[in-house]
Structure formats: C-alpha cells, structure tokens
Amino acid sequence: MIYPVILSGGVGSRLWPTSRALYPKQLLPLVSEKAMLLETAMRVAGDGFAGPLIVSNDEHRFIIAQQMHEAGITPLAHILEPVGRNTAPAAAAAAAFIQARDPQGLLLILPADHHIANVDAFKAAIARGAELANEGKLVTFGVLPTGPETGYGYIKRGEKLGDGNAYAVERFVEKPDAETARGYLDDGGYDWNAGIFMFRADTIIEEMRTHCPEIAACAAEAVIKGARDLDFLRLETASFSACPSDSIDYAVMEHTSSAAVVPVDMGWSDIGSWSALWEIGEKDEAGNVVSGDVLVEDTKNCLVRSESGLAATIGVENLVIVDTGDVLLVASRDRVQDVKKIVERVAAAGRTEHHAHKRVHRPWGYYESINEGERHQVKHLLVYPGASLSLQMHHHRAEHWVVVRGQAEVTVGEERRILEENESVYIPVGTTHRLANPGDEALSIIEVQSGSYLGEDDIVRFDDVYGREVKKPAAE
Secondary structure (H helix, E strand, O other), X not given: OEEEEEEEOOOOHHHOOOOEOOEOHHHOOOOOOOOHHHHHHHHOOOOOEOOOEEEEEHHHHHHHHHHHHXXXXXXXXXXXXXXXXXXXXXXXXXXXXXXXXXXXXXXXXXXXXXXXXXXXXXXXXXXHHHHHHHOOOEEEEEEOOOOOOOOOOEEEEEEEOOOOOOEEEEEEEOOOOHHHHXXXXXXXXXXXXXXXXXXXXXXXXXXXXXXXXXXXXXXXXXXXXXXXXXXXXXXXXXXXXXXXXXXXXXXXXXXXXXXEEXXXXXXXXXXXXXXXXXXXXXXXXXXXXXXXXXXXXXXXXOEEEEOOOOEEEEOXXXXXXXXXXXXXXXXXXXXXXXXXXXXXXXXXOXXXXXXXXXXXEEOOEEEEEEEEEOOEEEEEXXXXXXXXXXXXXXXXXXXXXXXXXXXXXXXXXXXXXXXXXXXXXXXXXXXXXXXXXXXXXXXEEEEEEEEOOOOOOOOEEEEOOOOOOOOOOOOO
16 A cells, blocks of 8 residues: 655745745645645545645644545545654654554655646656565655756666666765756756655664664654644654754665665656746746736736736736735746745744735634724635634724625624624624534625734634634733
8 A cells, every 4th residue: 555645844935925834835726726735635546545644734734624625535644743844754753653554555755745747657657666665665756857957956876676667876966056967967867856755664664763763763752642633643742843854865865775766757846936837837829827817918938926906017028926915026037036035034024924825724714804904904704614713702802793695603792693694793892702604605704803902812712623722811
C-alpha cells in the first residue's frame, strides 16, 4: 500500500498578495478551479493508494478539513505540527505514524503546492519508484530540466539500476549559478530536485536513526505522546520542538548509500513565483495570462489577476499585476522574486496585509470586512451548514445581525430563537451570544459592529465546539 504524505507548510510569500500566512498558496486555486492541495491529493487517489496523510500547522487545519470534505476526500489522518521544523521531522513523524500500522508501507512524500501537468507520467514514475522502495531504496524523483534553472537544486545520476528507468544517485547539488546550470544541461546527467520522495516506513526510520538520530527520536516521541483533537493528531509540543530543523535532502538523502532517482518528464512546476504561474498559464495571442474580471488593450506578455473589481491595462508589457481588493501589486515580470522584500516591509511596518486577506476563514465559515470607520465596522459572515460560532461576549462592542440568506439560530442571553431571511437581532455590549446555522444551506449574515473598540481580540469564549481556547469572563 502506498501512503501519500502531503506536506502543507509554508506561506508562499513570493505569490503575495494572493498567498498570505493565514491562507497560503497550497490552499488556493492558482492553476485550476481546485486548490493546489486538493489537486495533489486527487493525483494519488484510487487503487493502491491509502487516503492522504496530511501534515500541516494548526492555523490551517479547519480550512484543509473543509476543502477535503467538500471534495469528498477522507484523509487517513491529519497531523498538526506545533512548530515548523522543515521536511525531515515532518517525514519522520509520518513514518512513525505509518510504521505503527504498516511497517513496510510505502510513504510517498509530496509537497502540497506543486503543479504536475502530465499525471500519467507521474503515476508511471511512482510505479517504478515503488519497485525500488520495496527493495529498500530511498527514492527521489528527478524532473527532466527544460532550461538552465538556477532556482532549483539538481540530482546527478549515477549507474543505471536494472532494466527500468532508474539510477543510483551520485550526488545532490545546491542551486547553481547560470553558467553551472548550463553545464548541467550540456552534461545531460542532471535532473531538477522536485522534493518528492518514496521509501518504506521501516527503511526511512532506520536510515534516520543512522544519519539524523535526534530527528528520528524526537519525531517518534512526538507521535507517541501526541493527542487526538477532533479529527486531528496534535504532535506533542516539547518533543517535536526539540527536533533539529532540517530537510530530507540534507538530513538523509545526501548521506545514504541507498538513494535512487527516477527521472520523469511530467510538466512539473513548484509555482514558486508569479513568473512561474505565467509560464504554465494559458496565454492569449499576445502572451497574456489573465484571471478574473480583466480587460487588456495593447498589452503583451503580462500576468493580470483581479480578485475584486475590473482590472484594465493599456500599452504595457512584461508586467505582473495582481489586485486582491485590499492590495494592488504591480511588478516587472523579471523582478517578481523580490516580492518577498515587500512582504518583509509590510510585516516590519506592523501592517496585516502579509498575514490575512479581507476574507478571514474560520472553522465555521468566514467573515470579510465590507466597511469600517470610527466606532463602526460592517462585515459579511458566511456560516457553513450545521456549523456554529462559539458562545461568546464582547466588552466593548454591540452587534446587529441581519439574515440575508438561510436560517439562523440565535442565542442572546437566555433567549434562543430562529431568524429567517430579512429578520434581524441586536446584541448589546457584554451580552452572551451565539450564532448557528441549523439548515442545510449556507447562512449569510450582515453584521454591523459599533463601539469603542472593534478588534478581534475583544472576544471572551465560554464554549466552543472546535476546541479553541475557552476563557472565563474578564473584568472590564
């Protein structure tokens, strides 16, 4: 049995402002109508594959769970990392989890945010990799280079293994400069390192005990001491935090004598920047890739993406233009690697646009700000069918709720009642309240807040079905 392990970490800051810390690129539909994580999971569904084992941080857990539910995918498990520790500890935790169930089960380690155009070629490579992994090899998948790329690491092929498409790994090499990369292409024996790995659970654990014993021990202990939380497995914080932060490549693959590479031409991209998204995108006759409500006039070789209103361009070339409603990014297409510098400046200035979108996702649905000013804020809330917000109160603001669509079950103080469309309710300052959706369609609410302080930290929770922290009322 092959156990897909989907690593859903990182914030994808080079794809800002669409990708942000609370809703990063792997959770977004950047290449198709499906989120990249879902595309990854769907590529490894069917005969021979177990349900995906997802490894993510705590903040993204409910978004991932909702996406999986809507796609009809049932994960084998969803492991939550208390802190980020790179790919080696994540893989070690996954291996420890699988070994307890199937010691010789095959782990297929997959980044959640990669695009693969040729799925048939990918699956053929996985089949070949499975043969090698069952023989005790640690398998990586090398992407056939299409140019002298300096943004990827490379794998140097060694001797051929058997009759199939596979080689021993002679060495891994760091991201090269342009001249070195051209030399790799001329040589013909180098592949891009896609960060996709395959090995038996017992094999990788033994290799880690040899080459990175601290990671192996800490990760295994974090799994054993982990705690179930709803549908999630929380790794024990102290043990996992003690793991050295390292990648699979550095911790294991560069040291083992059992590394093998399966070269594959599968139309792969890590979607690491806006220019990468332009390269794989469907272009018009002038070389433009457009998304959303966009009009282009005398425009060439641009990526234009609008997530709010109409975006129009005239007489420009080689630009990336992204409008998310609260942020407008305009960059030369050959400078998009520097987007991270802007993100760093936004964070350093104490702003929030690097962290969250106007639409903020919660386990019960989402909210987005429509208008805000002195002593008031207007939001749109969407509550999933059967979901409910926490039982809570606010010290500094009152709220008015108007039902736009669906049916709301509203608790205000000791009173509980049902509101239909176009009905409303008022929640005074300091009053305990809860909003729930008892129906089978999404509930849409307009919320008007008024008061001296409207921050999200003015929430005292008394009860929460999602296991978030519940506090006792604080004195004003």
